[in-house]
Amino acid sequence: MLRALRRASDRRRHAEGEYGWLFHPYTGNEMVAIDCETTGLDTRTAELVSIAAVKVRDGRVLTSESLDLRLQRPASLSGDSIRIHGLRGIDLAGGDCVEAALDKLLDFIGNRPLMGWCLDFDMAIINRHLRPRFGFDLPNALIEVSQRYVRDLRRVHPEIEPNLRFEAVAKALDVPVIGRHTALGDAVTAALMYLRLEKGAMRGD
Amino acid sequence: MVDVDLSQPPFTLLDDAGRNRVRGGVDLAYFDSQEVILDAGQSGEFVFMIHKGEVAELDPTMPAAASRIGHYTAGDLFGAISILNGKSRYRFQAEQESLCYLLPKALFQRLCDDYPAFAEFFRQSLTHKARLLTERRAEGGVTMAGFMLARIGECMREPLVVDQATSIFDAVSTLNASHADSLLVCDGERFGMVTKTDLLNALVIEGLTQERPAIEVAHFELVTASAEQYLFEALVRMTRHEVARVVVVEDGKPVGVVELTDVLSFFSSRSYVVSLQVEQADSLDELARASARTPELVRALMAQGVKLRFAMGLLAALNGRIMAKAWGFAIDEAHRDASCLVVMGSEGRGEQILKTDQDNALILADGHDWPEREAQMREVTEILIRLGYPPCPGNIMVSNPEWVGSVSEWRERIARWAARRDGDSLMKLAIMLDAHAVAGQTALLDQVRDELFERCRRDEILLSYFARTALRFSTPLTLFGSLKKPQHGIDIKKGGIFPIVHGVRTLALERGVRATSTLDRLDALAEDGRLEASFAEDLGEALALFTELRLRQQLERDGEGEDANRVVVQQLSSLERDLLREALHMVKDFKQRLSQRFHLEYS
Numbered sequence: 106m107l108r109a110l111r112r113a114s115d116r117r118r119h120a121e122g123e124y125g126w127l128f129h130p131y132t133g134n135e136m137v138a139i140d141c142e143t144t145g146l147d148t149r150t151a152e153l154v155s156i157a158a159v160k161v162r163d164g165r166v167l168t169s170e171s172l173d174l175r176l177q178r179p180a181s182l183s184g185d186s187i188r189i190h191g192l193r194g195i196d197l198a199g200g201d202c203v204e205a206a207l208d209k210l211l212d213f214i215g216n217r218p219l220m221g222w223c224l225d226f227d228m229a230i231i232n233r234h235l236r237p238r239f240g241f242d243l244p245n246a247l248i249e250v251s252q253r254y255v256r257d258l259r260r261v262h263p264e265i266e267p268n269l270r271f272e273a274v275a276k277a278l279d280v281p282v283i284g285r286h287t288a289l290g291d292a293v294t295a296a297l298m299y300l301r302l303e304k305g306a307m308r309g310d
Numbered sequence: 311m312v313d314v315d316l317s318q319p320p321f322t323l324l325d326d327a328g329r330n331r332v333r334g335g336v337d338l339a340y341f342d343s344q345e346v347i348l349d350a351g352q353s354g355e356f357v358f359m360i361h362k363g364e365v366a367e368l369d370p371t372m373p374a375a376a377s378r379i380g381h382y383t384a385g386d387l388f389g390a391i392s393i394l395n396g397k398s399r400y401r402f403q404a405e406q407e408s409l410c411y412l413l414p415k416a417l418f419q420r421l422c423d424d425y426p427a428f429a430e431f432f433r434q435s436l437t438h439k440a441r442l443l444t445e446r447r448a449e450g451g452v453t454m455a456g457f458m459l460a461r462i463g464e465c466m467r468e469p470l471v472v473d474q475a476t477s478i479f480d481a482v483s484t485l486n487a488s489h490a491d492s493l494l495v496c497d498g499e500r501f502g503m504v505t506k507t508d509l510l511n512a513l514v515i516e517g518l519t520q521e522r523p524a525i526e527v528a529h530f531e532l533v534t535a536s537a538e539q540y541l542f543e544a545l546v547r548m549t550r551h552e553v554a555r556v557v558v559v560e561d562g563k564p565v566g567v568v569e570l571t572d573v574l575s576f577f578s579s580r581s582y583v584v585s586l587q588v589e590q591a592d593s594l595d596e597l598a599r600a601s602a603r604t605p606e607l608v609r610a611l612m613a614q615g616v617k618l619r620f621a622m623g624l625l626a627a628l629n630g631r632i633m634a635k636a637w638g639f640a641i642d643e644a645h646r647d648a649s650c651l652v653v654m655g656s657e658g659r660g661e662q663i664l665k666t667d668q669d670n671a672l673i674l675a676d677g678h679d680w681p682e683r684e685a686q687m688r689e690v691t692e693i694l695i696r697l698g699y700p701p702c703p704g705n706i707m708v709s710n711p712e713w714v715g716s717v718s719e720w721r722e723r724i725a726r727w728a729a730r731r732d733g734d735s736l737m738k739l740a741i742m743l744d745a746h747a748v749a750g751q752t753a754l755l756d757q758v759r760d761e762l763f764e765r766c767r768r769d770e771i772l773l774s775y776f777a778r779t780a781l782r783f784s785t786p787l788t789l790f791g792s793l794k795k796p797q798h799g800i801d802i803k804k805g806g807i808f809p810i811v812h813g814v815r816t817l818a819l820e821r822g823v824r825a826t827s828t829l830d831r832l833d834a835l836a837e838d839g840r841l842e843a844s845f846a847e848d849l850g851e852a853l854a855l856f857t858e859l860r861l862r863q864q865l866e867r868d869g870e871g872e873d874a875n876r877v878v879v880q881q882l883s884s885l886e887r888d889l890l891r892e893a894l895h896m897v898k899d900f901k902q903r904l905s906q907r908f909h910l911e912y913s
Contacts, residue, residue, distance in 0.1 A: 164339060164340065165337050165338065165339040165412065166337060166338035166339070167337045168336060168337050168338055169334060169335045169336060169337050169414070279362075279407065280409075281361065281362055281409065293338065296338075297338065297340065297409070300340045301340060301407075304340065304342050
């Protein structure tokens, strides 16, 4: 509700601006799977380390048309998060600044619907950086893959309490986990999960 | 960029930049079970690389049972041929849910343009693929593969021919002038070989003067070869005849000489070193040491990608020499001249690369008196065990009096076996058919074999019984023509090697072919017209493939031969799997022919 209101106001303010086209309804057949690695799990303080996006079209994950961005080293980059995503400060040398990275990201995703695993978390962080710089939140339609999974699973096996760990779901859907905890790898895996769900992986059996 | 496993051919034919282009250019796609990925007649837009799942290649014009052509699993590639041909000839259908990498047509074509070796890979037929695999195994040794394919003509030197009036003095000057080790003396139409050693012996030991004609010390029994033969065969010949040079003859005239040093400059492997050790051994211990080095030699030859047929030839010659030498140590000369030691089974066929067991027998001349024979034969068996030939579990050894006998005794035995034709007798006939003389009077074996052929080759009922054994084990193919994949692997000896060897043996018996090696028999049968040349060649290739697979496992397991016949299909690369399947189809085909020829359909 709040999001819808905010989007309506964003849209009105940016309708004539440089990014007005982002607010048009999407008519194509592509979607974008998105994932980011951050310095922490708190959406209020975590900084972006890398962002990846990959297009999905006609039941195919277009890894050849993917975006894999590394950002400049944020001040809060610490050992704890490096242990997870494996990007050290030195790996981020030569990365984009946040503004340039977000600009590239907006260019890449356009007004296509977005999908991802725990998309809310990624959206919260991206929007936190996006709003002060561009003045709007991402207006795209969102598809939460974990929710799709829960929905499909409930329909077939209402009695099962879904195990929503990323690896467990990947296993249940028979999707190989590609490069866990790299932004692109997680985005591709989430896209594959979505394709499996679309083809009725849960409904079939 | 996605993590794609590009460590298998054909991607190994690309460099790092090329592989990165593949990584950057591939997409991912999911296909449901039974979904048609690429239909017949459709133009190919992608090369598909299976990450997970199974895909079947179907010929939709065929009835359902026979339509299955190919089967692809994780790591396999398909669709490339469709791109090269413009459209797909067959239908590719997912058998399970499959995740594939898609390499777009445009990128694939650009890669083909930029990397000719990569493009070539897809244009290869199956036999070419097999060769590629062999060459790949010759780690960094393209030169080695080149050597195996080199003909004698490429390595021979001009013969140094002098006339019969040449004196020893002139001969030595000629040799020095041309830095050669040997020359040929021509005496009208005959040619004789004179080596430096001969000249030295003539001058020093026999005390001839320098003015005497060189022809007096020449050898006229030349070891010859033709220029078209493989260089490797020259080496085999040198090993077998214990000489250091082979004369290349064309139309009865010498056109060149291949010196051992020339071959060695090509071939710096250990084969000559081992055979030299065998020849120089003058005690059993030394012989045992030389004999212990043969597995190492096999390993080296395999690593260099030597064609199995030639490796087998070399090893058979070497094993023969070792046995003859051991025989010479153990038995008096008087007895040696009146007897013949024969090896049988795989050794007799020259197909035993590693020493698995000793199958041997003794043929004595009629009326030869040898009282202490039994004790000496036991000794021979012991010696061979010491040399690394394990005893035969079936007790087919000279220490067993059943496998020792005079020519007339052997004839009686053969007559008895042929009349009885029960399992045991048929097996003994088969063993005897593969007999090959390694020491003593080879003529004795010929007499026994004459009897064998005479008695058996026209006996249709016997032949039919004989052939039936070849069908005893089923071919490990499924109803749909793909490989069976049991967990414990398929038995390649029962499923592949045995039917070919025994079937070919049967045909050889029928046609009176005297060669003992299966490959030679195939050649002879093709020449005889019993088999089409192409079919014979394919069978030979199939046999070589099975033997090679088995040999590799034997080498890996280092002699613990229990399971070496079991090949676990899942562990093979896709290319090897393809070859194995093709080869097993050849076996199936051959069995069908056998059952038609010998009327085994209902037995």
